[in-house]
Amino acid sequence: MPEQSGKVQTVLGLIEPDQLGRTMTHEHLTMTFECSHVPPAPGDEGLAAASIAMKHLHWLQQNPYSHHENLLLNQEIEAVKEELLCYRKAGGGSIVENTTTGITRNLPVLRQLAKETGVHIIAGAGYYVDVTHSDETRKMTVEKLTDIIVNEVLHGADGTDIRCGVIGEIGTSWPITESEKKVLRATAHAQTQLGCPVIIHPGRNKAAPGEAIRILQEAGGDISKTVMSHLDRSIFDPRELLEFAKMGSYLEYDLFGTEVLNYQFNLDVDMLSDSQRVQTLAFLIREGYEDRILVAHDIHTKHRLTKYGGHGFSHILKNIVPKMLSRGITQNQVDKILIENPKQWLTFK
Numbered sequence: 001m002p003e004q005s006g007k008v009q010t011v012l013g014l015i016e017p018d019q020l021g022r023t024m025t026h027e028h029l030t031m032t033f034e035c036s037h038v039p040p041a042p043g044d045e046g047l048a049a050a051s052i053a054m055k056h057l058h059w060l061q062q063n064p065y066s067h068h069e070n071l072l073l074n075q076e077i078e079a080v081k082e083e084l085l086c087y088r089k090a091g092g093g094s095i096v097e098n099t100t101t102g103i104t105r106n107l108p109v110l111r112q113l114a115k116e117t118g119v120h121i122i123a124g125a126g127y128y129v130d131v132t133h134s135d136e137t138r139k140m141t142v143e144k145l146t147d148i149i150v151n152e153v154l155h156g157a158d159g160t161d162i163r164c165g166v167i168g169e170i171g172t173s174w175p176i177t178e179s180e181k182k183v184l185r186a187t188a189h190a191q192t193q194l195g196c197p198v199i200i201h202p203g204r205n206k207a208a209p210g211e212a213i214r215i216l217q218e219a220g221g222d223i224s225k226t227v228m229s230h231l232d233r234s235i236f237d238p239r240e241l242l243e244f245a246k247m248g249s250y251l252e253y254d255l256f257g258t259e260v261l262n263y264q265f266n267l268d269v270d271m272l273s274d275s276q277r278v279q280t281l282a283f284l285i286r287e288g289y290e291d292r293i294l295v296a297h298d299i300h301t302k303h304r305l306t307k308y309g310g311h312g313f314s315h316i317l318k319n320i321v322p323k324m325l326s327r328g329i330t331q332n333q334v335d336k337i338l339i340e341n342p343k344q345w346l347t348f349k
């Protein structure tokens with residue numbers, strides 16, 4: 001039985017699950033997102049090249065992926081540190097940092113932030129979406145990928161002794177590519193060996209979450225210990241959502257704070273507002289899924305930091321929790337979503 005059994009693995013070592021407190025299960029503290037750059041609309045090239053400024057803020061909020069500098073969250077370590085101190089003051093305890101290979105994971109920075117702020121940080125093992133896979137990664141067998149992921153959890157990643165405490169976010173596109181399928185199978189095999197939590201980034205299609213779960217299931221993964229991210233831009237029809245929920249994964253609404261007219265990555269999608277996210281959580285609770293819900297902001301660009309006029313890492317604790325309570329979600333259910341469910345998910349079997 002691995003030493004992680006019954007514990008949560010943070011970048012500073014193992015902790016007791018009760019030490020986690022309120023936990024955002026899907027954030028990024030340092031990463032780059034150039035792989036997802038969207039060319040600006042004709043006429044917007046000047047805005048896309050300008051430094052971030054108050055007078056451009058609305059444009060930036062609506063076109064976050066067309067501004068190159070905005071995609072470099074790794075340049076904001078000091079601002080993120082300030083945010084984490086505010087997050088603690090607001091009652092936050094832990095953050096799952098989902099940056100995986102391909103989007104510039106930086107484990108020494110995560111360790112430094114955990115030391116300086118007292119926030120428990122859990123790092124992610126594995127690989128982001130296909131466009132970020134190296135030729136070397138693409139050529140690897142499932143067995144080799146499994147060994148690498150297991151090693152990142154048991155011994156440390158990126159040449160450090162800093163160990164990951166979850167596998168993911170594992171990136172998938174739509175349709176899921178062959179290289180991503182291999183990574184999903186390796187994820188399931190590693191999870192079988194380790195009894196660890198897994199988190200998946202689905203492609204931008206309503207069929208994507210179910211397809212990723214089926215691949216994990218067929219490879220022996222433990223779906224009850226797996227999170228499906230980004231449901232707030234993936235499945236909108238209530239009946240289809242309940243069909244997906246029946247598959248048994250955690251259901252994560254992790255784009256709180258993102259309110260956009262046009263979702264740049266899929267213009268067919270009408271992105272939920274925060275009010276609609278809260279309504280969806282209330283719906284899932286009524287349908288009996290309160291033990292399966294997780295929430296976060298998935299901050300991955302500069303403009304969502306308070307330094308740039310964004311909502312920051314404390315938005316859920318400060319603004320969304322009161323809204324949840326005002327819409328009939330009980331304090332006990334809020335505590336399940338913020339404390340108990342993350343604890344169950346993050347504890348190694």
Ligand SMILES: CCC(=O)NCCS(=O)(=O)O
Pocket residue numbers: 033103201230233255265298300
């Ligand atoms: C690395 C951050 C990330 O993948 N965020 C998801 C954005 S979205 O696909 O839900 O728009």
